[in-house]
Amino acid sequence: MSSAFNEPNDFGPSVDHVPTGGVLASLGLDAARAAEFAPYVDRGLVAGRVSRVDRSTCDVVTDDGVLRAAHGAGPLPCTGDWVAVAVVGTPNEEPVIESVLDRRTALTRSSASGRSEGQVLAVNVDSVLIVVPLDVEPDLGRIERLLTVAWDSGAQPVVVLTKADTVDDADDVRADVETAAPGADVIVVSAVTGEGVEVLGAVAAGRTLALIGTSGAGKSTLANALTGAEVATGEVRQDGKGRHTTTWRELIPLPGGGVLVDTPGLRGIGLYDVNDGLDMAFSDVEEFAEQCRFADCGHVAEPGCAVLEAVETGALPHRRLESYRKLRREADWIASRTDHRLRAERARQWKVVHKEMRRNPSPKK
Known part of the structure; x- marks a missing residue:
């Protein structure tokens, strides 16, 4: 596979400094992120940024070139992730992503x-x-x-x-x-x-x-x-x-x-846990909503609804309010599905615990 970055070079057994310049700096490495890498670099790991993700491996750009690294433990990496990679002492001596740093966005x-x-x-x-x-x-x-x-x-x-x-x-x-x-x-x-x-x-x-x-x-x-x-x-x-x-x-x-x-062309893009994003995308609606008589106003037919008044006066396009309602309904539905999944998962875990307790009861004193 060709890459816009340099091809992999021969890596030494460890790195003895936190990267502050070179390729990674051009990819967005700043002082705060470099400080996050410090404990990993002290352990001999290599700092890098994921440029491409396949099913079981990633291309990771480092100051010394591009590594083809396997996924390690923890969350699956994504394009744009900052990662710490072990290049020696791994199974089959293949680079392995040992840690994914916290994501800012x-x-x-x-x-x-x-x-x-x-x-x-x-x-x-x-x-x-x-x-x-x-x-x-x-x-x-x-x-x-x-x-x-x-x-x-x-x-x-x-x-x-x-x-x-x-x-x-x-x-x-x-x-x-x-x-x-x-x-x-x-x-x-x-x-x-x-x-x-x-x-x-x-x-x-x-x-x-x-x-x-x-x-x-x-x-x-x-x-x-x-x-x-x-x-x-x-x-x-x-x-x-x-x-x-x-x-x-x-x-x-x-x-x-x-x-x-x-990114790939998106035929559709569903909402996922976007309450903050919805408020910001419809900041004009939210600004009017703050003036509503009731804090839980649904902007449908409530008395004293500043949002409906803004639509009537032309200060807020009706199309805009309809779009907000549609996306709010979708966001609420997704949130309810997520809550149901979490409740189901907790119930499943308790069933496993109770089954194990019945199978191995505590010894009587």
């Missing part, structure tokens, strides 16, 4: 399998670029859904309107999108004319970015423009949906420092 959606667990798409991301093509009319409800997930990750969302060269009213569309994206920057970009690419490059400098959006949105073309490298693209279908080209999440270095995580 995590971009998560509900599991595609329909189970109540969340699926982590990328971690330790500074900004989430929500890529929306202008060659089809933007779906504001979908943008709000993606913003909810992005805000909840702990990263800063940025809406990127691509393919600006295909329309004549890009600025008008941007104004519409801005009403659905309070608190987030909205940037119009064309990889063909170069419009907005420099602005986006300034946002990207020295940061970890994650691209999310549907197939055909122009994510890979945008990645090419940001990285100066050739990221695989696919033919776009006539319905604008495109063909899936990226089938895994991979870390791609940026020329000015920082990295890009290009």
Whole structure:
């Protein structure tokens, strides 16, 4: 497998310093993260960042090159994770990830399998670029859904309107999108004319970015423009949906420092434990809600509802309130499923304990 980083080199038996520069610095290693690595480096482990995850192994970028490392004990690594790797004294003398450092941010959606667990798409991301093509009319409800997930990750969302060269009213569309994206920057970009690419490059400098959006949105073309490298693209279908080209999440270095995580095209993205993200994505609704007569106002027909009053006066678009209601219902449903799963798991554990107690009763005194 080829990599945008250097190929693996010959590693020594241990590392006797905390990395503060070189490759890892360009990938976002700061003083606080280096301090977290100190006890692992003292044990002879190698500091690195996961650039790609397969079923049982990961590509881990280190200051000395790329390691192909097996998963060790603990949580499964994800693209963007900072990890400590043992390179000697392991079974078969193969590198093994011994520890995954705490994640500062995590971009998560509900599991595609329909189970109540969340699926982590990328971690330790500074900004989430929500890529929306202008060659089809933007779906504001979908943008709000993606913003909810992005805000909840702990990263800063940025809406990127691509393919600006295909329309004549890009600025008008941007104004519409801005009403659905309070608190987030909205940037119009064309990889063909170069419009907005420099602005986006300034946002990207020295940061970890994650691209999310549907197939055909122009994510890979945008990645090419940001990285100066050739990221695989696919033919776009006539319905604008495109063909899936990226089938895994991979870390791609940026020329000015920082990295890009290009995620697979998302046919759908379910909400997972997003109460904070929902509040931030709909901060305008929440601002009106604080003025409601009742603290538990459902914004349906309650007297003294400031949200409904804002809709009536035109201060809040009705479409915006309907989108909020829809996502709130979905978030509440997911939360109830998660609570049910946790209760079921606790009940199962107690059954095991009680069964074991009946099988091995305490001796009588």
